[in-house]
Amino acid sequence: MRLAGFYLFALGVALLPILFPDNYFVIVVGASAGLHVILAVGLNLLMGYAGQISLGHAAFFGMGAYASAILTTRFGWPSLLALAAGLLATGALAWLFARPILRLRGHYLAMATLGFGVIVHVILVQATQWTGGPDGLSGIPALNLLGWRVDGDEQWYGVIMAAMLLVVWLTLNLVDSQVGRALRAVHGSEFAAQMMGVDTGRAKTQVFVISALFAAFAGSLFAHQQAFVSPDSFNLTVSVELVTMVVLGGLASTFGAVCGAIALTLLQQGLVVFEDYEMLIHGALLMAVMIFMPQGLFVGLSQAARRVRHRLKRRQPLPST
């Protein structure tokens, strides 16, 4: 079945809080991992499937978060409307930037997206009258979903997980469609894709916008969940972490990105006890994965499983022909 993996994943997400009731770690870290999954799955569409790197993805995350924060606190907009406006603004900006930026390739694209991320971060810090500057914005009202005020860790777990499952489902559908194949073709051979009639400029623009929209969506949820935003949540380190999640799980695999996001979230939580050594262990683990499993954890392990199955099958005597 095409979506068997997805249903299994959804079941796991639903069972977690039932199996571990009143468990702070599962609920809070789970919600955090869910937001990371949305971000990583979106970035993986761009990086893994279309083969275009972005080192400034935290900028779109931040734009969604600040759009919700500013519109609800300073203008008193309803949260759902602010979320929609944030998506619209981020999508429009991504669309404007996509054409000139995606003409670049490789290192040049990496530098351009890096620059974009830095610029947005600087604006968040400097435009004090709007963003509150380095101190950020507090007092963001609760997310109001048509009358239901999302409140408390359990409810947030539910909302974020529902949003995450929606994003994963949309992504799985997209990848396994004509649109997704065109994207993968751009990655496989841009020239051949063009000769098959794929408007590669348009395809890259589309995926850039979708990727930015997912990030902005996660950003809006994050702002309401935390009730507070500050520029530090959207700096270069976050962009690099997002890239790490995608690469760690395995490029061009949606569940790879899911696993990468969950693994890195757990790792960050687990490493908190090591305090100063956190970044050291973080880096060493990354290097180890890159050296021993360059195709990523999820993809590497599933390939290994397939090899073992293949070998077992071969051991059986062949039918005589």
Place this chain on the structure above:
Amino acid sequence: MTALSSALLPSPLLAVTGLEQSFGGVMALAGVSFQVAEGLIYAVIGPNGAGKTTLFNALCGFYQPSAGSIRFADQELLGLPPHRIAARGIARTFQNLQLFFNMTVVENVMVGCHLRARTHLLAAALRLPWVQRQEQQLREWAIAALELCELADRAGQPAGSLPYGLMKRVEIARALAAKPRLLLLDEPAAGLNDTETMALRDLIGRIRANGVTVLLVEHHMPLVMGVSDRLLVLDYGSVLAEGAPADIQADPRVVAAYLGGAVNYAV
């Protein structure tokens, strides 16, 4: 009289006139002109560096020639980007494999069907019922192209796992899946063994039988002489000769420049 007869003749599918392409100071194409009638297998031969692949890349919009005209089905192609030229009905394979190694064989060929269906992004993400039916249709078209190339049993395999000869055939299937009027084959026999080359010859015949005009760049002379209706000989970016295979083999200039001696290439 001449005017009358030329008016009665069907116009050629492809008419290239005075095509020029230079890289720095090198004239890769120095005013190439030729015409290909619909339904033919038309070969372009010449020594390495004669401009054959440059000609292909100019035809499909990858290069922007500095002068000349490319008329395809009575419409100018010069200046169009590759994906628009593909939409006019030209498909191609590549001298260096340009398979999508990140996909299965059938997915590769389904990308070939890209222009035969339009899926809206949002509909694809929501996987609306008609998108599912379209997917099924695309898959059927792809399988049909694979069957023509005798690759249907490989449909589910990763494209990169196939032997080299089969990968080259996947490229042909992918190009055919676009239902082109003109198929450009860039050295399809390069790297193939004799059995595979014979199979390729049969395949090119089947492609023509399906109503597709074939433009072929190839070094394998027995294949070229055996399969082509007409030949164009390029040398240093210029047309050295043009005609039926027998005439080309008898042409002393061609023999001197390329074939390197009087050899009979009947197969």
